Amino acid sequence: MRVAIAVLCLMWLCSCESRRLGRCDVARIFKQEGLDGFEGFSLGNYVCTAYWESKFKTHKVRSADTGKDYGIFQINSFKWCEDGTPGGKNLCKMPCSDLLQDDLKASVKCAKLIVKTEGLKSWDTWDSYCKGRKMSRWVKGCEEHY
Numbered sequence: 001m002r003v004a005i006a007v008l009c010l011m012w013l014c015s016c017e018s019r020r021l022g023r024c025d026v027a028r029i030f031k032q033e034g035l036d037g038f039e040g041f042s043l044g045n046y047v048c049t050a051y052w053e054s055k056f057k058t059h060k061v062r063s064a065d066t067g068k069d070y071g072i073f074q075i076n077s078f079k080w081c082e083d084g085t086p087g088g089k090n091l092c093k094m095p096c097s098d099l100l101q102d103d104l105k106a107s108v109k110c111a112k113l114i115v116k117t118e119g120l121k122s123w124d125t126w127d128s129y130c131k132g133r134k135m136s137r138w139v140k141g142c143e144e145h146y
Helices: 002-018 024-034 045-054 096-100 107-116 124-130
Strands: 061-063 066-068
Touching: 024 061, 045 124, 066 096, 096 107
Parallel strands: none
Antiparallel strands: 061 066
């Protein structure tokens, strides 16, 4: 019985660590946060990029060549946020942990700075999987959620 309870508790803890949003939830939040048309890119470009970066997992953290990548856009700690990475620049002026929030406000704020500074080409996944493709499919059927 104790083993069963321990397993259930571990499963519950694991489910709390990572949340995967639905495509339309991501599109709705991105639209509310002003990404539709931001710097000339349609909403679908941002949804596509987030999918290929994190599969819409808000709490995703992974090691990178330098620092770590955080959140739905996998924003790097060496240049954009603060996590103690030696020589980190923190250009978004926020702790990297802010990029792990389900409301995505900090992630969108930082992504806007990145896009203003470097464009969507800053994300290799956008260049490989989104650029030049039909972006309307990423928001199709989501309009009623806005």
